[in-house]
Amino acid sequence: MSDNAAIPTMFTKLIVADEEAMARYYSGVYGLKDVVRVDGDSAGTGEKFREVIMSASGEMTGQTLVMFNFTDRKPPRDQQSILGFITDDIEALNGRIVANGGKLIGPLRDQREHGVRVQFSEDPEGALAENVELLPHA
Missing domain, CATH: 3.10.180.10 (2,3-Dihydroxybiphenyl 1,2-Dioxygenase, domain 1)
Known part of the structure; x- marks a missing residue:
């Protein structure tokens, strides 16, 4: 290029x-x-x-x-991708996930060494998403 x-x-x-x-x-x-x-x-x-x-x-x-x-084709059987989303309010996003038929996977985790909070979720068909809130720099 x-x-x-x-x-x-x-x-x-x-x-x-x-x-x-x-x-x-x-x-x-x-x-x-x-x-x-x-x-x-x-x-x-x-x-x-x-x-x-x-x-x-x-x-x-x-x-x-x-x-x-x-x-x-038959519906997808296996994970096709992992979607990533960045939000400024992960708790509000988690509420929308559940309210719209998705589910939270595992706990909300603070990963301060990486500067993020992370919550995985699945949509109603089971596709995985990694939802990230950036933490303020110290």
Whole structure:
């Protein structure tokens, strides 16, 4: 990559069984907004799919999280990814996780040596998320 080449913007696709239900969950917990819905045939695999593209702003700029459903496949059986979210109020986030059908995994842990508080959670389909609150520098 040359010195003046643009740095690519990243996106994440979470393979889910029900893209609509999972879009509601990630909206309710993390405040993500729908950008666009797409359905068709994947150019890469030739399989039918539906997806909901989401972002913090509701615009197709910056990072997006995509709820991706291969419509003719069985629901995912194993963990497809670990999503990471940074928040400034982890207790409030934990409340939204539970209120929207997710569950907390293990205890909320202060990891002062790393400058973070960490809480793992699962969404209603079992996808794992690592939720992090940055601690103030001493």
